[in-house]
Every structure is written in C-alpha cells, then in structure tokens.
Amino acid sequence: MSDAQSDAKSRIEQLVKSNDIVLFMKGTPLFPQCGFSSRAVAILNHLGADYETVDVLQDPEIRADIKEYSDWPTIPQLYIKGAFVGGSDIMMEMFESGELQQLVATEA
Amino acid sequence: MPMAAGDIERLIKASIPDAEVTIRDLAGDGDHYAARVVSRSFEGLSRIRQHQAVYAALGGRVGEELHALQLETAVPNTETTSE
Numbered sequence: 732m733s734d735a736q737s738d739a740k741s742r743i744e745q746l747v748k749s750n751d752i753v754l755f756m757k758g759t760p761l762f763p764q765c766g767f768s769s770r771a772v773a774i775l776n777h778l779g780a781d782y783e784t785v786d787v788l789q790d791p792e793i794r795a796d797i798k799e800y801s802d803w804p805t806i807p808q809l810y811i812k813g814a815f816v817g818g819s820d821i822m823m824e825m826f827e828s829g830e831l832q833q834l835v836a837t838e839a
Numbered sequence: 840m841p842m843a844a845g846d847i848e849r850l851i852k853a854s855i856p857d858a859e860v861t862i863r864d865l866a867g868d869g870d871h872y873a874a875r876v877v878s879r880s881f882e883g884l885s886r887i888r889q890h891q892a893v894y895a896a897l898g899g900r901v902g903e904e905l906h907a908l909q910l911e912t913a914v915p916n917t918e919t920t921s922e
Contacts, residue, residue, distance in 0.1 A: 767907070803887075804894050804902040820910050821886045 739792035743800050747810045752782035752835065755797050756807040759786055767819040771807040774819075774826050780835045811835070841869030842905050847897065854896035855880055865909070873909040882914045 746753055752775070758764030760772045775782050787794035787806050798804055801815045809816040811834055816822065825831035844862040851860050851874070859877040874893070881889045889912035894901050901908050 767909075798902070802891060804899070805908075806902075815887065817887055817890070821890065824886065824911070 739790075739796040740800065743793060743797055746783070746785055748813050750783040750810075751812055752780055753810050754782055754784045754807055755787055755793070755810075756784050757786070757788050760784055764788060765806070767805070768807045771809060771819045771822055774822050774831065775809075775835075778826070778832055778835045842872075842900065843869065844872065847872060847874065847905070847908075850898065850900075851876060851893060851896045855892065859915075865907075870905075871907040871909075872905070873911070875911045875913070877913045877915055879915055881912055886912065 754768075754771055754775065756763060756765075756768035756771060758768055760776070763769035763772055772784075785793060787797065794806070797806070797808060801808055803815065803818065805818050807819055809818075809822055816825070816831075816834070822831060825834070844864055847862055848860045851858050855876070855878050857878050857880065861875040863873045865871040865873055876889075876893050881892070884892070890910055893910060893912060897905065897908075
C-alpha cells in the first residue's frame with residue numbers, strides 16, 4: 732500500500748533479476764553478523780561462486796519484505812537466476828549432495 | 840523470548856500428525872535449536888515446500904520468538920530430502 736513498501740519489493744525484484752547469484756544476509760561476506768549467514772557465505776566461497784550480497788541489517792525495508800517475497804521467515808536467502816533456492820540449511824544439503832555445485836557452475 | 844523444545848515438537852505434530860520430530864538444543868539457551876522432521880506428507884514436495892510446511896506449523900514464530908532453528912526435513916526411509 733505505502734510507497735516505501737512497494738519500493739522495497741521492486742528493489743528486491745531488481746536485485747534478484749539483475750544478479751545471477753545473490754545472497755540476502757546479515758552483515759557482509761567478510762563480517763557476517765549471524766552464524767547462518769556465515770555458513771551460507773562459506774559454502775558459496777568454497778564453491779568459488781561469483782555472487783552479490785545484500786546486507787539486510789543496513790536495509791530494514793528489504794529485511795521485512797524479503798520474507799514476504801519468498802514466503803520464507805529467515806535470513807539468509809539465496810537466489811540463483813531469479814529463483815529462490817533456500818536458506819542455509821537447504822544450501823548445506825544441496826552442497827553435500829552436489830546439487831549446489833551444479834547450479835552454481837551453470838552460472839560460471 | 841525462548842521456546843521450549845517440547846512446544847516446538849507439539850506445534851509441528853499438531854499440523855503434521857505423522858511427523859517424527861527430533862530436536863536438539865544447540866546452545867543450551869532455549870533459543871538455538873536444530874530440528875529434524877520426517878514425514879510421509881513431504882513426499883513429492885521440494886525442499887523449500889517441506890521447510891515451508893514446518894515453518895507454517897510453527898505459525899510465524901520462526902525468526903521471531905524462535906530465533907534460530909536449523910531445519911532438516913526428510914521422507915521416511917530416505918537418507919536425504921527428496922526433490
């Protein structure tokens with residue numbers, strides 16, 4: 732309803748669509764502010780993925796709206812080629828099964 | 840506000856009755872849990888949908904009063920989550 736809200740949603744859409752791999756996280760890759768975000772970054776780094784990050788702690792509107800955007804209650808959230816992949820638990824499962832390597836490799 | 844492990848299990852089972860729920864208190868502070876949820880109802884669902892079913896069972900508490908829930912879902916008799 733409010734302009735601010737729709738603005739955050741459209742910014743999320745823009746970020747997800749304009750980056751092949753984007754991670755919404757707490758903190759930055761060098762200084763993650765949460766264990767789950769830290770784990771997500773470690774997985775992507777291990778895969779040698781080329782990814783963008785968005786620090787939701789610096790952007791309360793995105794932090795609130797990303798949860799509605801994906802119908803997912805927690806941060807981090809990984810998007811590849813515009814599609815929501817999951818949070819850090821799913822990333823870890825997909826890493827262990829080799830699926831995430833494949834998904835990331837197709838972006839290289 | 841911390842949640843008791845028993846409450847988490849009760850809420851999950853209330854909406855996924857056949858669920859086998861295993862909960863570990865990771866930090867001993869009632870605030871950081873790992874849950875493994877095994878249910879026949881997950882069959883054919885993507886990992887995202889399986890996790891969303893558990894989050895829905897917890898009724899908006901995840902990320903709020905239940906700060907950290909490490910989640911693993913599976914269908915009975917499989918090692919990993921089915922896609």
